[in-house]
Amino acid sequence: MSLQQALPVRAWEEIVTCTVLGDSIAKGYSSDKANEIKCYGRIITEQIAEENEIYFDYQNYAKNGLDTQGLNEKVLSRDTVKRNLNKSDIILLTMGSNDLLNEFKRESQEILNSDTKFRSAPQAMNELQEAVKKNPLIVLKIIDALSSWDYGSFEAQWAEAMETITQQKKDNAQIIVTNIYNPIYNMQLPGTMNKVVEDIIQNMNSIIEKRAEEFDYKVVDLFNSNIVAFVQGDGLHPSQEGQQLIATMVYDKIEPDPDTNTQSVDGEAIKGESQQPKPADQSEQTTPENQDQPPDTTSQSKNQSNQGKYSYFVPTILLVILAGVLVITIRRKKKK
Numbered sequence: 299m300s301l302q303q304a305l306p307v308r309a310w311e312e313i314v315t316c317t318v319l320g321d322s323i324a325k326g327y328s329s330d331k332a333n334e335i336k337c338y339g340r341i342i343t344e345q346i347a348e349e350n351e352i353y354f355d356y357q358n359y360a361k362n363g364l365d366t367q368g369l370n371e372k373v374l375s376r377d378t379v380k381r382n383l384n385k386s387d388i389i390l391l392t393m394g395s396n397d398l399l400n401e402f403k404r405e406s407q408e409i410l411n412s413d414t415k416f417r418s419a420p421q422a423m424n425e426l427q428e429a430v431k432k433n434p435l436i437v438l439k440i441i442d443a444l445s446s447w448d449y450g451s452f453e454a455q456w457a458e459a460m461e462t463i464t465q466q467k468k469d470n471a472q473i474i475v476t477n478i479y480n481p482i483y484n485m486q487l488p489g490t491m492n493k494v495v496e497d498i499i500q501n502m503n504s505i506i507e508k509r510a511e512e513f514d515y516k517v518v519d520l521f522n523s524n525i526v527a528f529v530q531g532d533g534l535h536p537s538q539e540g541q542q543l544i545a546t547m548v549y550d551k552i553e554p555d556p557d558t559n560t561q562s563v564d565g566e567a568i569k570g571e572s573q574q575p576k577p578a579d580q581s582e583q584t585t586p587e588n589q590d591q592p593p594d595t596t597s598q599s600k601n602q603s604n605q606g607k608y609s610y611f612v613p614t615i616l617l618v619i620l621a622g623v624l625v626i627t628i629r630r631k632k633k634k
Contacts, residue, residue: 312353313353314347314353314387315354315355315385315388316339316342316354316356316386316388316390317379317390318339318340318358318360318390318391319391319392319393319463320390320393321361321362321392321393322360322361322364323360323392324339324358325362326360326541327535328535329532330530335537337541338390338542338545339356339358339390342388345545345549355385359376359382361373363400365393365400366393366397366459367455368396369455369459370459370462374459374462374463383471386467386468387471389467389471389472389474390474390548391463391474391475391476392475392476394477397452398478398481398495398498398499398502401447409439409443410425410429441491444491444494444498445494449501449502456506457509457513460512460515463513464513472516472553473513474515474518474551474552475506475515476517477503477506477507477520478502478506479499479525479526481534482495485533500521518544518551524543525544528543
């Protein structure tokens with residue numbers, strides 16, 4: 299089943315605006331530079347535009363390796379990002395994996411007393427496995443370090459990010475966040491480290507879920523999905539199939555545009571009267587890929603205007619005719 303078949307129809311005005319925030323998953327990272335991967339946010343935005351034959355305005359501020367602290371300090375502090383949040387209909391966020399991975403790399407480097415700064419979790423894991431062969435007790439040190447994970451710090455950074463997003467967004471904007479799947483699920487960790495990592499992720503996801511009502515966002519459960527079956531060769535990042543799976547799950551959480559005059563006929567969405575496209579502010583505004591030219595909104599407006607004139611004109615004529623007949627009848631009665 300294709301993604302288009304899987305996604306229900308959503309109705310919007312003449313433009314849908316989407317802002318994506320987060321890490322390499324939200325960015326659409328590809329470990330193979332020759333094969334570009336389209337991220338789930340782009341898939342969703344293009345799908346809405348294609349279904350409704352409208353424009354889309356899409357911005358992606360996701361960064362490889364970004365954690366929640368970096369999101370607050372390097373992304374949400376920017377005026378450009380705040381302006382785009384202010385006009386967005388949909389705000390998508392994937393965040394948290396790097397909080398765990400960065401902590402894992404730091405602890406591994408410290409315990410191994412390594413001068414090498416690990417650039418990735420697999421690199422840290424390889425070094426760790428080699429060290430464990432020489433000294434199995436190192437596993438206990440890693441487990442102890444990870445077990446003392448500072449959830450308070452993560453929750454504070456998460457809450458700060460959501461506070462900024464909710465303050466900047468417009469009233470009817472929808473915020474959809476994904477929780478954390480196990481980014482090292484496919485790695486064979488020494489000892490009981492797999493279980494420790496799973497517990498940490500579940501606790502982090504509990505924080506994300508707990509704050510959902512406070513900041514009015516919906517949570518997509520990647521942890522209990524089969525996303526780990528659709529990862530790239532690095533074993534961490536979603537493949538194109540994985541991004542499409544996330545897109546389907548996220549899209550299911552998105553509600554139709556509440557400001558659009560839409561009615562349902564036999565389960566099919568029918569678009570109501572359209573409005574003129576909103577001007578873009580330093581953003582990528584485009585039409586669906588299957589359209590060579592943008593829709594002729596000027597002629598649509600004229601047709602709608604003429605329809606409005608005729609709808610008032612016809613009943614006015616009828617009233618004049620009825621009034622005339624009534625006057626003639628009264629005059630005839632007076633003459634008699």
